[in-house]
Amino acid sequence: MSDTVFHLRDDNDSTALAVTIGGIQVASYVYRPDTPLTESPKPYLYPLRTLSGAPVGVYRPWDHRWHKGLQLTWSHLSGQNFWGGPSFEQGAPGHGYVWRENHGRQLHSSFEHCDADATDASVVERLDWVASTDERWIEETRTLRFHGADAARGIWALDFATDLTNVHEVTLDLGSPSTHGRPNAGYTGLFWRGPRAFTGASILADGAENDTVMGSRGAWAAISGEHDEIDGGATVLAFAGTSSAEVPLTWFSRSDPFACLNPSPAFDTEIKLEPGDTLRLRHRFVFIDHSTDRAALEPIADEFAL
Numbered sequence: 001m002s003d004t005v006f007h008l009r010d011d012n013d014s015t016a017l018a019v020t021i022g023g024i025q026v027a028s029y030v031y032r033p034d035t036p037l038t039e040s041p042k043p044y045l046y047p048l049r050t051l052s053g054a055p056v057g058v059y060r061p062w063d064h065r066w067h068k069g070l071q072l073t074w075s076h077l078s079g080q081n082f083w084g085g086p087s088f089e090q091g092a093p094g095h096g097y098v099w100r101e102n103h104g105r106q107l108h109s110s111f112e113h114c115d116a117d118a119t120d121a122s123v124v125e126r127l128d129w130v131a132s133t134d135e136r137w138i139e140e141t142r143t144l145r146f147h148g149a150d151a152a153r154g155i156w157a158l159d160f161a162t163d164l165t166n167v168h169e170v171t172l173d174l175g176s177p178s179t180h181g182r183p184n185a186g187y188t189g190l191f192w193r194g195p196r197a198f199t200g201a202s203i204l205a206d207g208a209e210n211d212t213v214m215g216s217r218g219a220w221a222a223i224s225g226e227h228d229e230i231d232g233g234a235t236v237l238a239f240a241g242t243s244s245a246e247v248p249l250t251w252f253s254r255s256d257p258f259a260c261l262n263p264s265p266a267f268d269t270e271i272k273l274e275p276g277d278t279l280r281l282r283h284r285f286v287f288i289d290h291s292t293d294r295a296a297l298e299p300i301a302d303e304f305a306l
Contacts, residue, residue, distance in 0.1 A: 004149040007113050008116035008123070011204055017114070019121055019148045024053050026287070029144065031108045031125065033068075038099075040084035042106040043127070044071035044134045044143075050155050050289040052236050054227055058195050061258070067193040070285065072106075072142070072162060076175040076266075077186045080104045083188070090181030104131050106140070120147035129164075137168040154289025157304055160190055165278040174279070175270040184214055186267030186276065187252045187260075190238065190283050194223060194259030201225030201255045204294050206301070213253045215267065220301045223259050230243045233291035239306045240262060244280040245271045261285075282306065 007020040026049045035041035039060075046069025048057035057069035064115040066073075066084025075083035081114035082104040086097035106127050113124040122145045127137035141163045148157035166172050166267050194201075202225075203210050206218030213221050219240055226233040240249040240263040250267035254260060263283055265271065273279055287302050 004093060005118050006116040006149070008114055008144060009120040010121070017123065019116075019146050021051060021146070022151055024049065025144065026051065026156060027158070028125065028159055033181050035175060036065075037103050037105070038084065039066040039172075040073065040082050040103045040105060041210075042071055042073060042082065043108065043125075044068040045158075046070070048287070050287050051149065051151060051156055052232075052289050054230060054232065054233050054234055054289065055195050056236055056287055058193050061193070061196070063258070064193075067191070070158075070160075070190070070192045072160070072190050073188070074174060075177060076173075076180055077104065077137070077170065078170075078173045080101065080137070082106065082129065087196060088177035088180055088182055088185065096182060102132050104137070106130075112141075120145055121152060122146070135168065137166070139165045139167045139174060148286070152175055155300070157284060157286045157288060159282045159286070162281050163278050164281075166273045166275050169275055171275065172269050172273040174273060175266050176268070178268045179266060180271045185252075186264045188213070188267075189262060189263050189265045189281065190303070191252075191262045192238065192285065194236065194255075194261075195228070196258070197228040198223055198225035199255060199257065200257035203255055204292075204297055205251065206252070207226055209294075210255075213251050216251050217248050217299040218251070220261075221253050221261055222297055222301075223253070223255055223261060224291070224293075225259065226254075226291065232289075235288040235297065236261060237286040237288060237297065237301060237304070239284040239301075239304070241281065241283040241288075241306050243282075244278070247271050284306045303306075
């Protein structure tokens with residue numbers, strides 16, 4: 001249908017791709033970010049919007065400047081911080097977070113494919129993960145697919161796939177603050193930070209809800225909240241997807257003190273990535289242009305299940 005045609009264009013002097021559906025820009029993929037080193041520069045998706053143009057993301061919030069919409073990141077990677085901000089160290093003073101000069105960065109190398117038509121838009125990108133020592137540790141192939149637009153129901157979907165290959169000469173340890181001693185702090189991998197208006201919003205998941213979603217291993221999790229400034233609300237539905245590692249994908253999620261969804265690949269167990277080996281992750285996010293309860297959400301979760 002003409003009202004759901006996808007468009008993909010390069011904006012801002014070859015630093016970002018704008019994704020529009022039916023004339024509404026639903027996402028900007030910033031692949032060459034102007035980010036301070038202390039925030040571990042990496043591509044991100046922001047703004048993020050529903051099909052009506054309502055916001056479903058936040059950029060550089062005051063409490064965590066390194067949070068930017070939806071981004072693939074890693075909090076503990078063999079002593080390097082590809083997440084941003086301070087690093088967690090068990091036994092360190094205060095809450096255990098210490099500022100170190102250990103910030104890695106993800107560098108855009110090239111696009112292998114960029115295309116859009118009436119049904120979807122897709123991007124295949126090559127990136128290099130570079131440590132603070134300026135050594136290239138990981139070569140990544142990332143695929144973004146924007147699809148599933150339904151104007152009548154106010155829904156669109158994003159598939160996020162990544163192949164992370166260890167090009168370093170030693171084994172890489174991919175972990176999180178929980179693997180380093182902080183309970184229920186297993187954030188790492190693909191991380192979505194919601195708008196301030198979603199603070200305290202309800203969290204529904206496959207087999208859990210609200211506080212019990214943290215650390216659970218269901219197929220999906222969702223946050224449904226109301227907007228500031230404009231009437232109505234929205235729902236962000238995330239699918240844990242798949243990992244090639246033996247470590248199970250586990251949810252890091254909360255709406256207090258802020259809203260976030262993160263299917264963590266290394267919540268409480270490190271992944272050992274040997275030289276030449278590849279970690280493959282496949283996730284999906286669905287953006288819904290209204291608030292939902294479990295009865296309305298479960299059929300959508302079934303429809304978009306990976």
